[in-house]
Amino acid sequence: MKYLCRKRHGQILGELLIAIAVGITLAAIGAQLLAVSLNASKTGEERNGSGGLAQEAMEAVRAIARGNDATSQGWNRIYLPPDGTGSATSSKGSANPYYPALISDTWRLATGTETITLHGDTFTRSIVIDNISRDASTDAIESTYAASRDDPATQKVTVTVSKNGEAQVDLVAYISRYLNEVTTETDFSGSVDDGPFTATATVTNVGSGTDATSTVDRDNASCEGGGACIRLKQ
Numbered sequence: 001m002k003y004l005c006r007k008r009h010g011q012i013l014g015e016l017l018i019a020i021a022v023g024i025t026l027a028a029i030g031a032q033l034l035a036v037s038l039n040a041s042k043t044g045e046e047r048n049g050s051g052g053l054a055q056e057a058m059e060a061v062r063a064i065a066r067g068n069d070a071t072s073q074g075w076n077r078i079y080l081p082p083d084g085t086g087s088a089t090s091s092k093g094s095a096n097p098y099y100p101a102l103i104s105d106t107w108r109l110a111t112g113t114e115t116i117t118l119h120g121d122t123f124t125r126s127i128v129i130d131n132i133s134r135d136a137s138t139d140a141i142e143s144t145y146a147a148s149r150d151d152p153a154t155q156k157v158t159v160t161v162s163k164n165g166e167a168q169v170d171l172v173a174y175i176s177r178y179l180n181e182v183t184t185e186t187d188f189s190g191s192v193d194d195g196p197f198t199a200t201a202t203v204t205n206v207g208s209g210t211d212a213t214s215t216v217d218r219d220n221a222s223c224e225g226g227g228a229c230i231r232l233k234q
Contacts, residue, residue: 010153012220023101025104034222050123050161050162050163050166050168051161051169051171053116053118053123053125053161054135054159054160054161054169054170055172056100056172057099057100057125057127057159057171058157058159058171058173059163060099060100060107061078061107061109061127061159061173061175062175064078064100064107064108065077065078065106065177066226067106067107067174075177076107077108078129078155078157078175079111079152079155079177081096081098081106081109081129082108082109082110082111083109084196088131089131090130092129092130092131093128093129093130094128095127096111096128096129097111097112097113097125097126097127098110098111098112098127098128098129099112099113099114099125099126099127100127100156101114109127112124112126113125113126120124120168120215121163122163123161123162123163124162124163124166125133125159125160125161125205126159126160127157127158127159127160128157128158128160129155129156129157130145130149130156130157130158131145131147131148131151131152131155131156132145132151132154132155132156132174133145133146133147133149133151134149134151134154135149136149141154141156141174153176153177154174154175154176154177155175155176156173157172157173157174157175158170158171158172159171159172161206
């Protein structure tokens with residue numbers, strides 16, 4: 001009988017040890033799962049933040065391209081970044097990053113990259129603008145740019161948002177010029193002025209006519225298809 005009691009006590013002790021070991025294992029697994037879940041939640045939060053910052057910058061670029069003020073037509077700020085007086089070639093590409101700056105409630109391109117703190121995390125944001133070319137037969141955008149087939153009315157815009165130690169978010173869009181300026185011809189004296197013109201310029205003798213207050217539709221070959229000029233449109 002004593003032997004059976006000792007055997008029973010031994011079994012209980014063994015079962016207790018097994019239960020403790022299983023409990024410890026489950027606790028460790030639970031802790032690991034919790035850590036993974038928390039890390040995934042933080043990563044998702046950061047990606048949402050990165051995505052939101054990238055989308056904001058892209059919308060700012062669209063607003064700039066559609067803008068119009070006394071300094072420069074909006075499209076010129078994209079085609080000749082950052083302010084409409086840059087180069088159509090050397091002011092673009094990965095070596096010339098920009099970022100959106102809100103100046104007097106208006107979006108503008110600023111030179112360089114910017115640092116943003118969001119929910120305690122630090123992000124870096126930049127905008128790169130590239131020229132694009134189109135296939136001569138299909139008119140499709142080519143994967144490799146060819147200057148001989150340049151499309152001056154479309155620009156490739158890449159917004160990059162990154163955080164130290166985390167994968168970066170790239171948002172790419174092709175923005176096309178589709179607006180033209182409307183102006184009033186006030187004088188027909190002097191030689192014909194083919195432009196380009198600033199957004200609020202008083203233009204004289206752009207085309208022929210008899211009504212000094214009429215708008216004119218001048219099909220200027222240098223403006224056809226886009227580029228950094230303003231075609232007058234009736």
